[in-house]
Amino acid sequence: MDTCCLIFFFSQLTACGFGLRGQQTLPEQLRILYLQPDAPYDSFTANLRRSLRAQEIKLVESPQQAPLTLVASRPELPDSNMATSQSSLTRVYTLNYAVTFKLINQTGKVVFGPFRLAASRNIIIGQNQVITTNNQMDVSVEGMQKDILDQLYYYLHSNSLRALVPNS
Secondary structure, eight states: OHHHHHHHHHHHHHHTTOOOOOSOOOOGGGSEEEEEESSTTSHHHHHHHHHHHHTTOEEOSSGGGSSEEEEEOOOBOOOOEEEEOTTSSEEEEEEEEEEEEEEEETTSOEEEEEEEEEEEEEEEEETTOOGGGOTHHHHHHHHHHHHHHHHHHHHHTOHHHHHHSOOO
C-alpha cells in the first residue's frame, strides 16, 4: 500500500512539471563571474543576481577579477498578441519574454553564445478588465523570469558548456 502511494505521489509531481535539478556540478571556471547586464536596475537583473549567488557563484565588481563575464541583454517583452473569444466576453493575451546571454573571456572573445532564452504565458482578461491595472501581467512576467533563470541554470551546468569553457 505504501509503495502504491509513493508511486502515485511521484507521478503527480512529475505530471505538474516538478523535476530534480540533478547532481551536475558547475564548471570550476564559472564559480567566479562578472555580470554585465544591459539593464542593471531591472527586476530581472536583481533576480538574476540572486539566482547566480544561490548557485554559489561569486559575482565580482570588475571584469578583470573574473575569468569570464556573463553578458545579459535587456529583457524583451514585445507587444502581446490578443485573441478574442467567440463570445467576445474574454480576451486572451499571449505574453513573450526573452533575454539573450553570452559568456566572454577577459579579452572580449565570446566563449559561449549568444543564446536566447525565452518564455511565454497566456493571460485571460474579462470584458470589463483592463490589462494594465490587472496584476495577472505582473505575475506572468515574474513566472517567465523564473522560467528563464531555470533555463540559464541548465545552460550553465550543461556538458556542452563544460566542453567549451577553457580551463583556468
